[in-house]
Amino acid sequence: MASQTQGIQQLLQAEKKAAEKVAEARKRKAKRLKQAKEEATQEIEKFRSEREAAFREYEQRHMGSRDDVAVRIENETRARLDAMNKSVAAAKDKVIADLLERVICDVKPQLHKNLRLNKA
Known part of the structure; x- marks a missing residue:
């Protein structure tokens, strides 16, 4: 009976480790998504500023x-x-x-x- 209890303990510990690994993986995924969103926002702002500068230059050249x-x-x-x-x-x-x-x-x-x- 002691071996059954020991086997149950091992299963519970394995389940706990698996849950920890899943939680850690979810945290890493959330962190990567947040980082990707920030990078995308920076790229959008960079693109927007480049296009605005090009428009201002075009406007200056053609319209004064x-x-x-x-x-x-x-x-x-x-x-x-x-x-x-x-x-x-x-x-x-x-x-x-x-x-x-x-x-x-x-x-x-x-x-x-x-x-x-x-x-x-």
Whole structure:
């Protein structure tokens, strides 16, 4: 009976060692996954920064800086506003005269053509 107890003890110890090895393997796996995730994140950030730098270079080469674009838009807007103001100043008197002509009507009172007067 002592040999059975000893055999059971050995099985329990073997089972305990196996459980420890499985737990250790799970920890190593989790550690490797965490490390792989960190490496992937670093690679993504590196790739993103490279692509952003390339885009900024492309933008600078083809469009100029954003300040240049803003200045160009400001100049175009100012030129358009000046042209509109000149157009308004040139046509202002004519438009006012036309409006006054249409608003001020010379009303000539006359009887309606269908009116019948009874002569009694």
